């Protein structure tokens with residue numbers, strides 16, 4: 001039994017599973033996750049290509065400041081993966097975001 005005054009009590013609410021698509025591949029994720037947390041969990045470290053050097057880039061700050069995690073979401077380019085929550089059926093494209 002949880003004490004109503006215990007603000008640090010754990011709440012066990014099972015996450016709602018949704019499917020998103022990373023470069024066309026279906027991936028199951030928990031509603032409430034960010035795109036970046038899904039990418040990290042499935043092992044995607046290469047997120048976008050540098051428009052200058054054509055080298056792959058990964059995330060850096062994880063909090064919306066550096067713009068290293070840009071992805072294309074449902075046709076919208078240059079979306080920061082680290083601050084964008086997933087939604088069911090979301091289409092995420094990794095790669096050449098700054099050149100679109």
Ligand code: FES
Pocket residue numbers: 059060061062063064065066067068069070080081082083
């Ligand atoms: S990782 Fe820095 S803005 Fe997303």
